[in-house]
Amino acid sequence: MHTALDALLTAANQIILGKQHQIKLAVCCLLARGHLLIEDIPGVGKTTLAHTLATLLGLEYQRIQFTSDILPADIIGASVFDVNKHQFTFHPGPLFNQMILADEINRSTPKAQSALLEAMEERQVTVEGKTYRLPQPFFVIATQNPSQQLGTFPLPESQLDRFLMRIQLGYPDNKAERELLTGKSRHHLISQLTVQLSPEKLQAIQDTITEIHTSPALLDYLQAIINFTRNSNDYSCGLSPRAGLALMTAAKAWAFMAGRDAVLPDDIQAVLAAVVGHRLQATNNDSNAVVAPIFQHVAIP
Known part of the structure; x- marks a missing residue:
């Protein structure tokens, strides 16, 4: 298990340059069955980190772009009337994946933010009185911009408390930035990654911890x-x-x-x-x- 974990960390460090401690904290958070909040300015690699971890862990991954007009139904899903069956059928939303990237979560209204509360705490959602279990393992990685930026809605304490960790990435050092400027694009490198720690092994590690x-x-x-x-x-x-x-x-x-x-x-x-x-x-x-x-x-x- 430790060999696979070391391989995962090594591969992640080849994508997110010069951020070994932050990557280790992010992996630690996932091993502890926690959710991760990444707070920083745009463009420092928050989304890239989430995509990298999802790929290396072989998890079903979905990015949800939080905006001021997003609704809870856009996240959780909704019941739609089926004319052929003459009944309402639940259509799962993007939340029904193993890893969710809630991108720029503090750009959405508190009503939309609250759609994640039950999912993060109980690993399930309730729609119209019926409960639906989410895929396992289930992780939320949320990114947010600094609260002093325009168009943001600060997360309430109840929502912040659902995140096991909050980290900041910060600017890269000169060596890492030079490699970013002269090397291949991160998207290209992520597309070449292979799974280093399967969901089954991940859950086994979580039980061991x-x-x-x-x-x-x-x-x-x-x-x-x-x-x-x-x-x-x-x-x-x-x-x-x-x-x-x-x-x-x-x-x-x-x-x-x-x-x-x-x-x-x-x-x-x-x-x-x-x-x-x-x-x-x-x-x-x-x-x-x-x-x-x-x-x-x-x-x-």
Whole structure:
């Protein structure tokens, strides 16, 4: 399993240049059965990353372009009257795929954004009182532009909390950008990729990750972080129990990627910013330094 995982990371790094840590976080998020939010300016590779991962994992992939006029039925699907059968028949929307790219999600209205809530939490959707299961595995990778850009609708806290991680890609360094300027197009390179980790192997890894060991000392450290955010004046609101579970699950996946069967404090520190950065609101509104007080004040066992 680790051989296939290493091959996946190597292949992804050949497409998304100079972003090894962000790619590892994205893969970690998927291994932990989480959804990923990528927030950055247009043109830095957000969509390319999602397409690359879907191809390498052999997942059914669908991109949904979120716009101000998109409706929930455009995402989930709708019941249409069948004249021949004299009854309504449900026609699944693009949400019924294994990996969904919700592109520029904050360009749509809150009504359209909320269409993803049940799907992300329950892996199912309910239409006119009937429940439909989504394909497994099921992942949502959403991209959004910085909230200060025109024509955006900020995601509410309930929607943000559905994402296990939020990452930013940023500009490439000079070496990576030179290769982008002089090399083949990313679309051409993606078309040549082969599946490195099948959906079946992916689900097997996900089941293995749930068995990764967490010692009492490690859990003490995790709870110390959670309690610090709840009692500190640095944050307007502390981490919820769901956020604590998310942090533990992501740390287990990171430990698995490192080839270990137990979580270390280093694993929690590696995923901390990506897992809690969009869940914590700093009292000074400095989102870039939101986890700094945790590193400064919570002792490492």
